[in-house]
Amino acid sequence: MAKTNLYVLGSGIYSGLHLSIETVQALRACQTVFLLHDDKMVFEAIKEFCSDVRDLLELYQDTQKERRQIYIEVADRVVNECKTGKTVALMVHGNPMFLVSACEYTIEFAREQGLNAKVLPAISSFDTILCDLEIDLGYGVQIFDPESMIANDWTPNPKVPLLLFQLAQFRNAFLIKVPPKSLSLAPLSKWLCQFYPPDHQCKLLHSGAHILENGTKLNVSLKELCHHQDLDLGNRPTLYVPSID
Amino acid sequence: MAKTNLYVLGSGIYSGLHLSIETVQALRACQTVFLLHDDKMVFEAIKEFCSDVRDLLELYQDTQKERRQIYIEVADRVVNECKTGKTVALMVHGNPMFLVSACEYTIEFAREQGLNAKVLPAISSFDTILCDLEIDLGYGVQIFDPESMIANDWTPNPKVPLLLFQLAQFRNAFLIKVPPKSLSLAPLSKWLCQFYPPDHQCKLLHSGAHILENGTKLNVSLKELCHHQDLDLGNRPTLYVPSID
Numbered sequence: 225m226a227k228t229n230l231y232v233l234g235s236g237i238y239s240g241l242h243l244s245i246e247t248v249q250a251l252r253a254c255q256t257v258f259l260l261h262d263d264k265m266v267f268e269a270i271k272e273f274c275s276d277v278r279d280l281l282e283l284y285q286d287t288q289k290e291r292r293q294i295y296i297e298v299a300d301r302v303v304n305e306c307k308t309g310k311t312v313a314l315m316v317h318g319n320p321m322f323l324v325s326a327c328e329y330t331i332e333f334a335r336e337q338g339l340n341a342k343v344l345p346a347i348s349s350f351d352t353i354l355c356d357l358e359i360d361l362g363y364g365v366q367i368f369d370p371e372s373m374i375a376n377d378w379t380p381n382p383k384v385p386l387l388l389f390q391l392a393q394f395r396n397a398f399l400i401k402v403p404p405k406s407l408s409l410a411p412l413s414k415w416l417c418q419f420y421p422p423d424h425q426c427k428l429l430h431s432g433a434h435i436l437e438n439g440t441k442l443n444v445s446l447k448e449l450c451h452h453q454d455l456d457l458g459n460r461p462t463l464y465v466p467s468i469d
Numbered sequence: 470m471a472k473t474n475l476y477v478l479g480s481g482i483y484s485g486l487h488l489s490i491e492t493v494q495a496l497r498a499c500q501t502v503f504l505l506h507d508d509k510m511v512f513e514a515i516k517e518f519c520s521d522v523r524d525l526l527e528l529y530q531d532t533q534k535e536r537r538q539i540y541i542e543v544a545d546r547v548v549n550e551c552k553t554g555k556t557v558a559l560m561v562h563g564n565p566m567f568l569v570s571a572c573e574y575t576i577e578f579a580r581e582q583g584l585n586a587k588v589l590p591a592i593s594s595f596d597t598i599l600c601d602l603e604i605d606l607g608y609g610v611q612i613f614d615p616e617s618m619i620a621n622d623w624t625p626n627p628k629v630p631l632l633l634f635q636l637a638q639f640r641n642a643f644l645i646k647v648p649p650k651s652l653s654l655a656p657l658s659k660w661l662c663q664f665y666p667p668d669h670q671c672k673l674l675h676s677g678a679h680i681l682e683n684g685t686k687l688n689v690s691l692k693e694l695c696h697h698q699d700l701d702l703g704n705r706p707t708l709y710v711p712s713i714d
Contacts, residue, residue: 319592321602343603346596357566362595
């Protein structure tokens with residue numbers, strides 16, 4: 225088996241406390257870890273396992289850039305370091321293969337360079353939301369990014385529970401520096417009302433991501449979604465749309 | 470905040486190596502841990518954090534029992550111990566809120582007794598499958614247990630990728646002691662062929678669950694599904710049905 229040159233890793237959701245034993249071992253095997261995470265405690269936690277941790281948040285300073293451009297820069301930087309012969313990791317928030325485009329670019333660029341990349345699983349926001357809801361949605365659930373759902377005309381089945389992630393990024397390809405207003409969700413609310421009654425009761429869920437931060441749950445109907453004062457989209461919440469019986 | 474009497478925990482998928490820092494801390498806070506897991510190395514790993522670990526696999530000796538009955542016995546046993554005033558955990562394979570009915574019963578019974586239960590997230594088979602596939606399905610995916618899908622007439626949208634879990638339990642409410650034959654999936658294959666062409670190419674995926682065990686991927690068409698010699702349903706694989714473009 226060839227030596228792994230690049231580990232693509234996730235911290236899980238709750239600060240550094242979701243790190244797995246396997247992921248810690250991968251961090252220990254690396255000379256350099258690139259970190260894409262907004263929690264300074266994760267930076268400190270990872271420093272215990274690798275002395276050279278590099279914060280990628282500086283790439284997020286230029287608010288005029290499209291997010292996609294930043295993800296490509298992340299991938300370039302990680303793969304270039306890897307090409308020097310080091311064992312390198314990219315660590316992101318959540319599960320690296322759940323709604324983190326930078327990881328997909330990094331793996332693609334690494335493979336193009338003949339590097340041996342390995343992705344390790346981590347706790348995702350899907351996992352924390354199941355636990356926050358205390359509902360086992362494994363028997364049937366639809367997961368969508370609303371932008372992709374509408375662009376691809378992916379019609380949801382209203383008989384099956386639905387989770388919508390990445391509400392804050394909806395209709396915005398640029399960096400999110402100021403949390404969007406609830407009115408930005410008007411096209412989503414309208415689209416969903418084709419399949420559900422406007423007064424269908426949903427929950428806006430945010431899982432605690434930093435130490436001392438509690439998760440939140442807010443009851444909201446589909447028609448209220450784009451007028452509600454307390455959505456706090458900057459928190460990157462998820463919308464749970466229960467099934468229609 | 471009231472003291473937590475009961476932690477509902479998951480080991481993740483890959484032996485004891487997916488345990489998170491948070492979950493280890495919960496194990497340390499417990500006087501007794503009940504373990505529902507078929508990997509002896511997980512038992513050994515947990516012994517490091519709690520001296521009283523009790524293996525629940527003995528409840529699985531009677532092959533004449535329906536699985537549902539065993540899950541209720543698990544919940545009874547855990548909650549009864551908790552009622553003595555101890556802090557107790559139930560630990561299962563994967564994420565406790567992803568396709569583990571015993572956890573749902575345990576939480577329900579604990580709440581009925583006025584106990585304070587807390588569920589912590591863990592790495593699920595959904596997480597490992599995303600990493601095994603190296604495809605970020607977070608933009609759109611349907612997750613179903615095939616038994617529930619057909620019973621509820623939950624029609625999949627063929628334009629959206631589909632993951633089917635729990636193939637081995639399909640049409641069988643009893644304990645799985647002998648791995649079912651691929652022919653047991655005939656009704657599933659027939660049902661899916663209403664929505665997909667019979668030669669639609671899928672992947673049967675099994676994530677490594679024990680140390681030294683590698684994951685497997687098998688290409689299989691929907692029509693081959695119930696005749697294929699190498700399905701190995703005893704491994705509890707997942708079927709990935711790509712979207713139709």
